[in-house]
Amino acid sequence: MMMVLAVFLPLIGAAVAGFFGRFLGDKGAQFVTCAAMGLSAVLAIPVFVDVALQHHAQTVTLFTWIDSGDLMVKWALKFDTLTAVMVLTVSLVSFMVHVYSVGYMHHDPSIPRFMAYLSLFTFFMLMLVTSDNLVQLFFGWEGVGVASYLLIGFWYERPSANAAAIKAFLVNRVGDFGFALGIFGVYVLFGTVHLDTIFAAAAGKANATLLFLGWELPAMTTLCLLLFIGAMGKSAQLGLHTWLPDAMEGPTPVSALIHAATMVTAGVFMVARLSPLFEQSETALMVVTIVGATTALFAATVGCVQNDIKRVIAYSTCSQLGYMFFACGVSAYSAGIFHLMTHAFFKALLFLGAGSVIHAMSDEQDIRRMGGIWKHVKVTWILMWIGNLALAGVPFFAGYFSKDLILEAAYGANSLVGQYSFWVGSLVAFLTAFYSWRLLILTFHGKPRADDHVMAHVHESPPVMIVPLIVLAIGAIFSGAVAYEMFVGHDREAFWGTAILVLKAHDSVEAAHHVPQWVKLLPVVAAVAGIVMAYIFYMLATGLPKAMATAFRPFYLFFLNKWYFDELYDFLFVRPAFWLGRGLWKGGDGAVIDGCGPDGIAAITRDVARRFGRMQTGFVYHYAFAMIVGAAVFVTWYMFNRVG
């Protein structure tokens, strides 16, 4: 009952605020959604204790959804450790974002709509993580996609927001297509979409093949790659990442909740959830590792040169998701989920902190026009420092534990891709620290670069925004240390139970604890080096960045333009699609169908009507002439058509 309530309370909140927001008013809608969300978060704690700590994994079946021939799908909530972690993280962060939104959105004219969307998103996310079959998972998957679309385009008067919302939706469609194919494939191979049944049968199908258009494909690899395409779309991995930076058009709380802490991690969750499948395919794991590591590098390089405070954090998110994926790729699923959890705290903290800065700076988002405001917004400043320390992986903050373990596991995996991801990951750790401090220094330190008018208005955010930040900051500081032993330490086997399957040969988390000392130290050294370098660049030798940019102009432009992915896609897909669409619209529909159809017929009708009207001259002799002609035609007709 508690579990069901935890999942469905946000839906109730969303429905009430969405349908009756007009009667409830802004305050009422905020109260209803926050209360429902808060209750859900509170309930998540005993659920977590029961399921994860006392190992009472269970499935709550609600009712049958589809019962058609061999296909049997039920609405059911599967609670194991993985789910419990996700539910706790999602509901807690979501609750904090709900509360924060009360303050952040207080100027907005459509507050009930916003709160309803937030709660609706949370419901879908909870549905996604608690699903016990692939179809329900897909339901939640698409649901969060819809909510994301609605929230990115929340300020629908802005063309850029609409464009970003559509972009997010379309790019995700590509991923979802792969995901859907993956689900179909799983059904073909296993004859069911029920997760536990699939997992039980997975080992036996390791060498199975799928016949597709005469090709014999290795079943497990094909399915895992298809499913991974879905994960790539949702989690903005290299190739399908282009929507995430644009999604920052949405209000900042949305960026924090959906595009940093929860929804974008759904891909990681999915891979971890399907670990029994991925474990059966070396190829798939390799692809996951390479994609993850490369994404981490790509996003970090781009993040170093962006100037929009939210975009920097967005690329950072993309990069951190890359970490989580290559963790999964080297079979360190628990490390991936661990990082997912810590990341949820510090990244939500960073986004909300950025929101607080934007709020203070009169909606300015460009860090080149900030600086020197730390004295005016001390609390936000401290909280942002905490968030960045955690992100950079400075020892004893949350990020330190999870990121270090991922890198160690990558090293410990003792494979070529493992080595690749380890070295790339270490480089990324350096870059992460660099862009984090670049962000911090440019935003808070140095001389003010904003105009006097803005500076005069710089103010600390109200408590309703600060308190959630503090809660998240606590998470960002302690969650790593507290959860380390359970997630990836000695208690991990008991903690995860059957939720995650790792083959003995793949146990990189175990190997992570036995790597050489220098491997353990390298990430920290990299992080500190990054911080120092950022300090030199932006505090001491402030001319250096410009000199560097000029010296390495091609690299600088390459990074600044995000590796030209948008331009490439624009050229490859967007333009041809527009061209085709416009051609079919103007040429096909407009000219041919409308022209020959409604418009053409109407024009002919008008023309004929005018001609007939003109014939009616009003002169009797014309009329008489017409009659004579008529009679003459009659007679002539019979001259040539002899009848009878």
Next chain:
Amino acid sequence: MSLAMSDLTLALPELFLAGAAMLLLMLGVFRKEDSARVVLVLALLVLTVTLVLAYGVTPKTGRATSFGGLFLVDDFTRFAKVLVLVATAFTLAISRTWMEKEEIARFEYPVLVLFATLGMLMMISANDLMALYLGLETQSLALYVMAAYHRDNARSTESGLKYFVLGALASGLLLYGASLVYGFVGATNFETIAKALASHHAPQGLIIGLAFLVAGLAFKVAAVPFHMWTPDVYEGAPTPVTAFFAIGPKIAAFALLVRVLTGPFGPMVEAWQQLVVFLAAASMIVGAFAAIGQTNIKRLMAYSSIGHAGYALVGLAVGNREGISGLLLYLAIYLAMNLGTFGIILAMRVKGRAVEGISDLAGLARTSPMMALMLAVFMFSMAGIPPLAGFFGKLYVFLAAVNAGHIILALIGVLSSAVAAYYYLRIVKVMYFDEPAEALDRPIGPTLAVVLAGSLVFIVFFFLVPSPLVGGAEHAASVLFH
């Protein structure tokens, strides 16, 4: 030729009507003031009595001739006469208020209506080319005068003159055709002609005569290309006269056309069918398209009546029992729709002045919702929207055409009624969605209200009890094909 008593009995309605009309003429002449209203009321009474007589006169054998075969009575003539008399009575009744308000209410008008009606009844009962011409001219002469009845009005006199000139031309065509027929067959009696054609091969000259005959009659039903007089005359004539023109004479002319083509020329059905198909198709198309550009509602109704003539002609073009019964039903429904619509047009007055523009109806739904609703129903019915009566009228003729294999004709009919729907529905749009123009005067008077309500009830509820009318039409059509 001896006159037997039975001859007179068969023609009793006509005799009564002729006598009464002349009496009323005398009454009007000798009674100085206030004669208009008295004569009108008496004329209505006369029409009612004639209706009863026309309905009551039934020959024992179902079919009888008199006056030496010139005059014919059967169930077809009964049906047509009842329709004509009903139409005449109602159009006369609703004319009174309008005439009085325009200050042209004089006793001559009802008398002219009676004489025109007499002509129509004679047309319907004609069984000889001579009788046909006699009836046609009796009717037409009265109509010419009526068109120019508003003699101080230039448009009215112009329309009367146009109608007269063109009508004379049409009569000429008709007479020429009749003389050709007489020349090649040697008879003017319908039955004799039919017998002659059934046994002999029709000579070419006879077919040409037939073509002229059809041309002359097509003028009377305003079928394309003999329709050109209609818009000008309908627009120019006083509105009650237009209403009268649009219904009674049209029904009578149709009855005559049906009689001539299925009677004496029945054996030549393949020959005349081609002409009628052309007339029907052309009328439907012109009626649909030409009305689109009109701004005057009377002119619009003229094109509408051309189109409706086309639909009715589809029934004749089919040339069998089913087609003719569809035509008769169509005429009955046409009567109700036009009576209602002209009732509304008669009520279109702003500050005591009669208006005729479609734009004058703008926003009628807000200024007088009941009137707008009624006109909307009439328009929907004219456009052929189910379940209104107009839909069934079209349904039966198109069904007959399809059953007889005239698919193309039915298709033209359906498509042109789709085009015609545009201008019917435009009136609805103007009434319901345009900014209100000046409100129309109210009240509209009890007579008009009753007639409007009657038409409305007929149109809306026809589909509930269609059998009396459908059965009557079928029966009337059946006597033509024995």
